[in-house]
């Protein structure tokens with residue numbers, strides 16, 4: 001006999017609570033010497049605070065777990081106390097690990113039981129618009145086990161045979177129209193993401209590829225130009241220009 005009081009899977013997903021894990025424990029070697037990347041300022045405000053505000057701007061997000069540099073959890077807690085953040089969102093800070101993958105896993109370990117949708121968002125993508133965050137959550141609510149925002153590529157991509165210090169031979173040219181540059185936040189059914197992190201042991205560069213390795217389909221939604229990753233010094237210039245344009249458009 002069916003239990004009429006039990007919600008259907010679709011109802012359960014519609015009511016599922018959403019948490020975000022923000023890996024922010026990287027050093028930012030490619031950005032050059034200085035503080036850990038997430039703590040560096042963009043127009044006077046730490047990159048991490050911009051990234052947290054971008055996530056908490058979604059009304060669906062009720063918990064943000066920040067994964068701080070391994071010896072920087074205290075400093076990150078103080079930063080959160082010192083900046084205005086939405087009151088409807090709770091915040092937890094945990095120390096991170098040696099790799100992004102390890103940092104995300106440490107963030108997942110800190111999640112309370114009552115969150116069934118989890119987003120993973122790089123602190124290094126501080127300017128992602130809220131519509132992109134909401135589109136990712138919506139696609140998980142619609143039943144996808146894993147969702148990535150992504151954009152078509154502007155450049156042609158070549159696969160090479162790496163040969164440090166030598167001219168590298170090209171071995172293939174993938175068809176550009178089939179390629180996408182993947183951003184964050186990436187969204188997941190929580191149980192799927194945890195299984196992926198328990199199963200995949202080799203180093204990967206994003207969480208969705210672990211879900212692919214489980215044999216599940218990862219769905220793409222449109223990404224956004226402003227969700228770019230601050231990786232090299234020129235990206236700081238672009239990020240500050242985007243913030244200046246937003247201030248102008250907002251009229252203050």
Ligand SMILES: Nc1ccn([C@@H]2O[C@H](COP(=O)(O)OP(=O)(O)OP(=O)(O)O)[C@@H](O)[C@H]2O)c(=O)n1
Pocket residue numbers: 022023024025026027028029030031037038067096097098099100101103104121122123124125229230231
């Ligand atoms: N041990 C690590 C390494 C990276 N990250 C986070 O993963 C995201 C994406 O990583 P990336 O942009 O490569 O940051 P870094 O590792 O800091 O950069 P780099 O490789 O230049 O040192 C960032 O928000 C970064 O803080 C993390 O939480 N823990």
Ligand SMILES: C[C@](O)(CO)[C@H](O)COP(=O)(O)O
Pocket residue numbers: 100122181182183184205206207229
């Ligand atoms: C997760 C990611 O941002 C998707 O593009 C990217 O793979 C992170 O790579 P990084 O080398 O850790 O910056």
